[in-house]
Amino acid sequence: MFHLKGEKGNYLITKIYPKKDSAINFSRIANIIQDRQNNLIVTSRADGAIKINEEALRKNDFTSSTINEIDLPTRKIKSIFISRDKTLWIGSLGNGVFFQNNSGLKFKNYQIKDYKNNSIVSNTRSIIKDDNDNLWVGTLFEGLFIYDTSNQTIVKSILNGKSIFALSKIDNKHILVGASDGLYLVTFKKNNYITKKLNTNNETNPIVFSIAHVNNHYWLEPTIIS
Numbered sequence: 632m633f634h635l636k637g638e639k640g641n642y643l644i645t646k647i648y649p650k651k652d653s654a655i656n657f658s659r660i661a662n663i664i665q666d667r668q669n670n671l672i673v674t675s676r677a678d679g680a681i682k683i684n685e686e687a688l689r690k691n692d693f694t695s696s697t698i699n700e701i702d703l704p705t706r707k708i709k710s711i712f713i714s715r716d717k718t719l720w721i722g723s724l725g726n727g728v729f730f731q732n733n734s735g736l737k738f739k740n741y742q743i744k745d746y747k748n749n750s751i752v753s754n755t756r757s758i759i760k761d762d763n764d765n766l767w768v769g770t771l772f773e774g775l776f777i778y779d780t781s782n783q784t785i786v787k788s789i790l791n792g793k794s795i796f797a798l799s800k801i802d803n804k805h806i807l808v809g810a811s812d813g814l815y816l817v818t819f820k821k822n823n824y825i826t827k828k829l830n831t832n833n834e835t836n837p838i839v840f841s842i843a844h845v846n847n848h849y850w851l852e853p854t855i856i857s
Contacts, residue, residue, distance in 0.1 A: 761819070765778060797839060809840060
C-alpha cells in the first residue's frame with residue numbers, strides 16, 4: 632500500500648508496510664476508508680481489517696505500535712462503509728456483515744435472514760446505507776439486498792444471481808450499482824425500486840468493480856470480458 636501526501640504542489644509517496652517485528656500484512660487489499668477519528672482502515676481478503684492510527688498518517692511513522700488488527704472472527708474482508716450515524720459496517724466473504732456503533736463496542740455479526748430464518752447473505756462484496764436507514768448489501772452471485780435494520784426484514788432483493796461489486800449514492804432517490812454485467816441505476820421511493828442498466832460507451836457487459844464520486848463526477852473501474 633502507498634501513502635500519497637500533497638503539499639504546495641509537491642507529492643510525497645511513501646510505501647506503507649509493517650516492520651519486521653510486526654505480524655500484520657497488507658496482502659490482497661480490497662478497500663480503504665478513513666473513519667471519523669481520521670484513522671485509516673484497510674480491508675484485506677487475506678489479512679482481515681487493519682487500523683492505522685491518525686498519528687502514524689501525520690508523522691509517516693508506520694510501526695507495529697501504530698498498525699493494529701481489528702478483532703474479527705474472519706480474515707476474509709471485502710467491503711467497508713461508514714454510515715451517517717457513525718456506524719462502521721464491514722462485509723466479509725463467508726461470514727456475513729459485521730458492525731460497530733459509535734459507543735465503541737466490539738464488532739457484532741449482523742445476519743440477514745429470509746422468512747424461514749435461513750442466513751441468505753454470506754459473501755458480502757459492497758455495503759451502503761440510504762437515507763431511509765435501509766442497508767444495501769451487494770453480494771457475490773446472490774444479487775443486491777435492501778434490508779430494514781430496525782425491523783430486521785428484507786425490503787427488496789434485486790439483480791438476483793449477479794455479483795454486486797460497487798455501490799455509490801447519487802442522492803436520496805438514486806444509487807449507482809457496479810455489477811458483474813455492467814452499470815445500473817436504481818431509482819427508489821419507499822418500497823418501489825426501479826432498475827435501469829446504463830450504457831458505458833457501447834461496451835458489452837463490462838464488469839464494474841469500483842465507483843468513485845469526486846466533484847459530481849463518477850469514475851468507474853470496468854473490466855471487459857470477451
